Amino acid sequence: MGRRTRTRAAADQGQYAVETEWTEADRALLEELKRAEALLPDDAPRALLSVRLSVLTDDTTSPVRQELDLRILARERGYRVVGVASDLNVSATKVPPWKRKELGNWLNNRAPEFDVLLFWKLDRFVRRLSDLSIMIDWCLKYGKNLVSKNDSIDLTTTAGKIMVTIIGGIAEIEAANTSTRVASLWDYTKTQSEWLVGKPAYGYMTAEDKNGKVVLVINQDARRALHWCRNATTRATPASARRMVKVLVRSGLCGPGLTASTLLRRLRNPALMGYRVEEDKNGGVRRSKIVLGKDAKPIRVAEPIFTEDEFESLQEVLNRRGKDQPARVLGGATQFLGVLICHDCGTNMTVQKTTTKGKAYAYLRCGKCKAGGHGAPNPNDIYSKLVDDVLKVLGDEPVMTREYRQGAEARKEEQRLEQSVSYYMTGLEPGGRFTKTRFTKEQAEKTLDGLIKQLESMDPESTKDRWVAVHNGKSFRTRWQEGGMEAMSADLLRVGVRCRIKRTKVKGVRAPYIHMKLTIPKDVRDRLIIKEDDFAEVF
Incomplete structure (x- = not known):
């Protein structure tokens, strides 16, 4: 292997969402493939390459390798590559193709620009059978084809459609197994006093103790911010949440993206007492609740920022102030918000x-x-x-609605007319089949004129896939x-x-x-x- 470098050709930089590595050999192969592509006829099928990875590691197939493999496949099949939709660090289980930043833009807004969607492997494309079914329906509606480098997939045949469904089912089972393992890990983690995985609540951060074990420690800047908020809330003339946000942002203790609702949610989190918490999904309001251990007592995972008395007194004040707030208006109190x-x-x-x-x-x-x-x-x-x-x-x-029009039928009709015109023009040449009698010549000339008029009357735009x-x-x-x-x-x-x-x-x-x-x-x-x-x- 040649020495790896993180620089790319200027025309190709910025194509990937994260930084990737190209070798000199990779770039040479890319240029060779582009030269071969330049020799294709103008009407060659247009291919869009889909490159995706959940996590970019040394053990995964790199996006560079995926792109080059797909370009080689496109050359073998006579496809012209019109673009690369690269979505890295994106989970196929959580994010369907049409919601990904790059591929979603092509599917929703640039469908007329490609005919075939190429991907390295089906699980690089989708991991849910329902997502695959939707994509098959979309491809059939818009006249597109799905082609995989490492799977027998081709929507132009019945066997190919069946194979897509079977492979998609296997991918969904694998994704479900992964989801089960992750859920099991989280369920186990909730019962432990050690911090194993997850993002700490505001006020805490992870660190290593003297034995190399990951533990939660108090973030001192966050602690100062939280205690200041408690004092500002419980004093004789309490500060509003908006006022506290302005002070915290101006002081540098919190970032400029802090909002009043986020601050109140932090102040209501029982994790501030050092306990393990989980999301409370009842009631439709984002809250956290304490997780109880096998002894029916809260599981302590860190030193408390607030004592139980401090936390409860803070909640009493917040609850009392919350009752004075006007009822939330369905759809928001402000009409034309953002206008x-x-x-x-x-x-x-x-x-x-x-x-x-x-x-x-x-x-x-x-x-x-x-x-x-x-x-x-x-x-x-x-x-x-x-x-x-x-x-x-x-x-x-x-009121105008955007509709998709395929040019396949118009292209077939244009090709039929061109072939017919060529046929009659050849027959009318000296010694041709239509020059043997005056009658056959006149009839052929009349038919030829009609064909030429039909060809001239065709709108060139009708032969293109378009919105x-x-x-x-x-x-x-x-x-x-x-x-x-x-x-x-x-x-x-x-x-x-x-x-x-x-x-x-x-x-x-x-x-x-x-x-x-x-x-x-x-x-x-x-x-x-x-x-x-x-x-x-x-x-």
């Missing part, structure tokens, strides 16, 4: 409700302006104005009237339409003046086209 943007700071406008002297008030506020800016009262009035403005601009636009936009008979005004503000909000977010809210203080008036500016992308008509999900449950 309404603050003109000054650029963050989302959200509804915040307050109660003063028994009267409820609602304001649209932003995230970065001081105290949420001046606040925009009467959110419903802003919603109504936004709806009116959107309907004036986009309401009469037709087309089809009008479903409705306008967006009708669509939004049927679906309400939720449907309009979803479409505006998808398209990229935004409404900037500018609040100007008016002297002597408590409520500011509200100015709304609607921004619409130039390619809004293309963005409005609805792309149906082929991999939804109904498929």
